[in-house]
Amino acid sequence: MSLDDISIKIATDLNSIGSIDALLNEIATRLARFVATGESAMIDLKSLPFSPAEYEALRTTLGRGEVTARLETIGDSELYETHYPGVWWVTHYNVEGDVVAELIEIAAVPAILHSQPEDVQDGLERLQQQLSKK
Amino acid sequence: MKEHETLEQRLQEQGISRRSFLKFCAAMATMMALPPSSASAIAATLAKVKRPSVIWLSFQECTGCTESLTRSHSPTLESMIFDMVSLDYHHTLQAASGFAAEQAREDAMKEFHGQYLLLVDGSIPIKDGGVYSTIAGRTNLDMLLEAAQGAAAIVAVGSCAAFGGLPNAQPNPTGAVAVSDLIKNKPIINISGCPPIPAVITGVLAHYLTFGALPALDDQGRPKAFYGETIHDRCYRRPFYDQGKFAKTFDDEGARNGWCLYELGCKGPTTHNACATTKWNGGTSFPIESGHGCIGCSEPKFWDAGSFYAPLPAPTADVSSAAKAAAVIGAVAAVAVGAIDRGKKTQAQQSREKLTVDDLKGE
Ligand code: SF4
Ligand code: SF4
Numbered sequence: 327m328s329l330d331d332i333s334i335k336i337a338t339d340l341n342s343i344g345s346i347d348a349l350l351n352e353i354a355t356r357l358a359r360f361v362a363t364g365e366s367a368m369i370d371l372k373s374l375p376f377s378p379a380e381y382e383a384l385r386t387t388l389g390r391g392e393v394t395a396r397l398e399t400i401g402d403s404e405l406y407e408t409h410y411p412g413v414w415w416v417t418h419y420n421v422e423g424d425v426v427a428e429l430i431e432i433a434a435v436p437a438i439l440h441s442q443p444e445d446v447q448d449g450l451e452r453l454q455q456q457l458s459k460k
Numbered sequence: 461m462k463e464h465e466t467l468e469q470r471l472q473e474q475g476i477s478r479r480s481f482l483k484f485c486a487a488m489a490t491m492m493a494l495p496p497s498s499a500s501a502i503a504a505t506l507a508k509v510k511r512p513s514v515i516w517l518s519f520q521e522c523t524g525c526t527e528s529l530t531r532s533h534s535p536t537l538e539s540m541i542f543d544m545v546s547l548d549y550h551h552t553l554q555a556a557s558g559f560a561a562e563q564a565r566e567d568a569m570k571e572f573h574g575q576y577l578l579l580v581d582g583s584i585p586i587k588d589g590g591v592y593s594t595i596a597g598r599t600n601l602d603m604l605l606e607a608a609q610g611a612a613a614i615v616a617v618g619s620c621a622a623f624g625g626l627p628n629a630q631p632n633p634t635g636a637v638a639v640s641d642l643i644k645n646k647p648i649i650n651i652s653g654c655p656p657i658p659a660v661i662t663g664v665l666a667h668y669l670t671f672g673a674l675p676a677l678d679d680q681g682r683p684k685a686f687y688g689e690t691i692h693d694r695c696y697r698r699p700f701y702d703q704g705k706f707a708k709t710f711d712d713e714g715a716r717n718g719w720c721l722y723e724l725g726c727k728g729p730t731t732h733n734a735c736a737t738t739k740w741n742g743g744t745s746f747p748i749e750s751g752h753g754c755i756g757c758s759e760p761k762f763w764d765a766g767s768f769y770a771p772l773p774a775p776t777a778d779v780s781s782a783a784k785a786a787a788v789i790g791a792v793a794a795v796a797v798g799a800i801d802r803g804k805k806t807q808a809q810q811s812r813e814k815l816t817v818d819d820l821k822g823e
Contacts, residue, residue, distance in 0.1 A: 368496035370489075372743070375736050377696040399480040418483055425743050426487035429496050437500070438486070442478035 346380050350387065356432045357412055366433035372425070388415065388430075395439055401426070405436050467669075468507035481507070491663035492670075493685035493734075505670050512669070513572040514579060515565060515607060516550035519600040520593045520627045520636055521582025525618035526550075528655035562596050569610050577668065578611035580604065580639050583620040583627045587635025604642060613647040613674055614639060617661060619757060622650035622681070629763035640681060649674050650681040654757035657738050660686045680760065682732065691728035691754045694736035697721065715751060725769040726753025733758040 349369070356367040376384070389409030397403035401420040408415055414436050418427040431437070471481055485503040489496050518526065549565035568576060582600070585592040590599035608614060616639040619625040627636035640648050651660055664683055667675045675683040692698065700706070700720040707714035707721055720726070728736075731754050735746040747754060753769075756762040 370496045372490050373493065373737055375694040375696050375698075380696075397479070397483065399477065399483060403483060418487055420487075427483075427490040427496070429486070431496075438479060438482055442482065444478040448477075 346376075346383050346387070349374065349384065353410075353413060353430060353432070357410070360412055360432050366431070366437070368432070369430040371428040371430060385415075388413065395436075397438065403438070405431075405439065466508055466510055470511070471507075478503075488663070488666045491659045491738075492667050492675075493663070502666075502670050506666070509669050509672075512612075513568050513576040515568055515576055515611075516579040516581070517600075517603060517607060518550075519580065519582030519584050519604070519621070520634065521618065521620050522626075524655040525581040525620075525661075528658045528661070558596075565607075569607060573610040575612050576610065577665075578607055578614045579617055580614060580621045581617040583624050583636035583638060584642060585627065585634035585636045586642075587633075592634035601642070604639065608643045608646055611646055613649065613668070614643060615661075615664065616640065616648055616650045616652075616681075618656050619652045619654045619760075619762070622652040623760040625654060626763055629761075647674055648681055649677060649683060652680070652682055652687075652758040652760075653733060654762075656758070657686070657734055657740065659738050660734060678732070680732075682758075686734040686738070687732040687758065689732065691731045691733055691736050691748070692726075695728055695748055696736070697748060710751065718751075721748060721751070721753040723771050724753050725755075725767065725771055727756030727759075727762070727765075727768075727772065728754040729772060731756040731759050731762075 352369065356369070359365050360367065391407035391409050391411060394404070394406040397405070401418070401423065403416070403418045405414055405416045407413070412432055412434065414431040414433065416427075416429045416431050416436055416438075417425055420426045482499060482503050485499040485506065486496060488502055488506075489499045492502075494502070516526075549561065549568060582593075584590070584600045584604055586601055590601035593600045595603060616622040620627060620636075621639050624632075624636050624638045624641075627634060628638070638650075640650070649664060651664060653660070660683070663686065664675065667683070667685075675685055678684050678687055680687070692701070695701075697718065697720045700718070701722060705714060705717075705719040706723045707717075707719045708723055709715065710724065715724075722729070726748070728748065733754075735754070736748070739746045739749075755768045756765060759765075
């Protein structure tokens with residue numbers, strides 16, 4: 327018997343629990359609120375008991391839009407806008423490449439992409455130091 | 461011993477940007493089962509706290525709990541957890557040995573009396589004066605009683621420290637007991653599991669640092685954020701349980717179809733732990749995803765609870781009919797998203813843009 331003889335079956339009839347529909351409804355509600363009031367929101371995907379099939383279904387449903395951003399800090403992070411503008415899929419990895427946080431963020435731009443005031447201040451000081459050396 | 465600096469100073473020294481720190485806090489929020497929008501509030505507080513002194517005592521144990529922690533998948537755990545706290549004594553991890561090691565423990569106990577966090581893994585044998593487990597010629601019993609006196613709080617890591625674990629299983633030849641059997645006058649938090657989920661250990665430490673207090677506990681002294689629900693509550697095979705589709709052997713059609721493992725002895729319905737969502741090995745999977753039932757390792761006396769392969773006596777309270785009814789009337793979104801909210805925060809809190817640490821307290 328070789329490895330190929332072991333049949334692998336992908337579970338498909340797991341939709342009965344309805345958690346994907348529930349989540350999509352939730353996203354729609356938050357997105358509507360964002361449109362009306364500008365209030366952003368985040369949903370923690372790691373707290374949801376998805377089966378691998380449900381997770382894939384969610385990814386396919388939301389799709390990928392026009393923008394992808396990558397952070398390179400204590401491991402990578404990938405942020406992309408889904409097919410629905412304002413709905414971002416945010417995945418943070420650690421240096422070993424494990425997922426440490428996975429979120430749906432509803433915002434014009436995910437918060438972590440903004441330059442942080444502390445970092446800006448620090449950068450300004452470095453630049454000034456550089457100039458004063460000349 | 462020098463005064464412990466704040467985490468912010470420590471990170472600055474290492475050239476870690478604020479944005480990296482925010483990312484780290486996003487991971488911590490996930491770990492602590494708090495709303496993800498709380499990351500910036502957590503960052504603001506964590507940056508300012510002084511790193512507390514931690515003394516870790518390992519008693520009658522297999523070192524699996526330490527193994528679990530050092531393989532925790534948090535961002536650069538080694539630097540992170542050791543940046544968050546000042547680990548002043550851990551006999552497996554520290555470089556010092558012999559007298560120097562014991563000296564470090566005594567120094568930390570003196571200097572940070574009343575403030576240090578005491579972590580314990582392993583049970584404590586008390587039969588025959590506690591002679592069955594000793595460190596540097598002293599019994600575990602003696603060492604625990606002494607170290608507990610100056611502790612601000614005690615964290616019992618793993619089922620042995622929390623409930624007695626394997627050493628306490630029948631016939632318990634060494635008279636092994638849990639930390640809470642011996643210490644009555646200190647706050648004790650039980651992080652049970654054999655071993656406990658590494659992210660839960662770090663999550664509880666982060667909670668202590670952020671809020672300056674232990675998280676809300678269940679009746680077994682476990683943090684509710686991680687042990688509030690059963691494996692069965694969050695199991696992805698649950699729809700099959702609800703439909704009455706059970707695997708009868710490990711290689712039958714049902715097993716191949718990924719049906720519920722209840723009849724193969726799964727203890728998920730009576731076991732409180734975060735495996736079904738937090739998962740293991742960097743979030744890869746958990747036992748049920750590999751086709752084996754839960755053995756109930758985070759519950760007291762799980763070694764003596766009968767065969768791991770014997771089905772539980774009777775189905776527990778059947779919530780499935782309620783869930784089905786909800787689905788029928790279209791309330792499924794509210795129900796499921798309510799369940800999503802792991803930290804049990806209100807929707808308003810969860811979606812508010814600016815949270816402060818005070819908003820998150822009071823659970
Ligand atoms: S009995 Fe076990 S396998 Fe079945 S749904 Fe419950 S936790 Fe999952
Ligand atoms: S699935 Fe059950 S036995 Fe396995 S680690 Fe989690 S609580 Fe313990």
